[in-house]
Amino acid sequence: RKEVEQDPGPFNVPEGATVAFNCTYSNSASQSFFWYRQDCRKEPKLLMSVYSSGNEDGRFTAQLNRASQYISLLIRDSKLSDSATYLCVVNWDDYKLSFGAGTTVTVRA
């Protein structure tokens, strides 16, 4: 079983739409959770950390459900520039991170 599982998508949405997707993780001892963004096989870049109470960063909202071991990301008012692959990332030991395979989002004009 993979440590972090994501729906690969793709999610094709029009500009201005809201898109949301989840990932699940297997390690109940994980303490740190992140969403990273990756463009066209370039390097992953941190989008946002995910906190227990949920958090927002502009049009992006992340939620964590520890009981069910899933993390969600919601993007409001989608922009063309939001087209990317979103990686769900969970720590599993010390400073090591486990990465999901990514969810691809394509925003169309």
Next chain:
Amino acid sequence: DAEITQSPRHKITETGRQVTLACHQTWNHNNMFWYRQDLGHGLRLIHYSYGVQDTNKGEVSDGYSVSRSNTEDLPLTLESAASSQTSVYFCASSESGTGRDTQYFGPGTRLTVL
């Protein structure tokens, strides 16, 4: 500005050759990591280091080695390149001492083994 660089950015080599991929960071981070990324997989950890002279195996370490002689560099060596090692390789670094480390990634090296 602090950064993390990788070289070469692209490399084509032949089966059986030794290949070394360079990673250099100016963040002064203690932690450094090497990953490979293949279609359909998330990034998979090859080796990591928590400081000078410290190296550890990750989940896919067979056929790879690293050394850490200073804070800034963690070169990755493929002892005898195999076609299965064709992949995109990312180096990353992070601070130590916190529970919510952000890893900063280099631009990647695309390696093809023929």
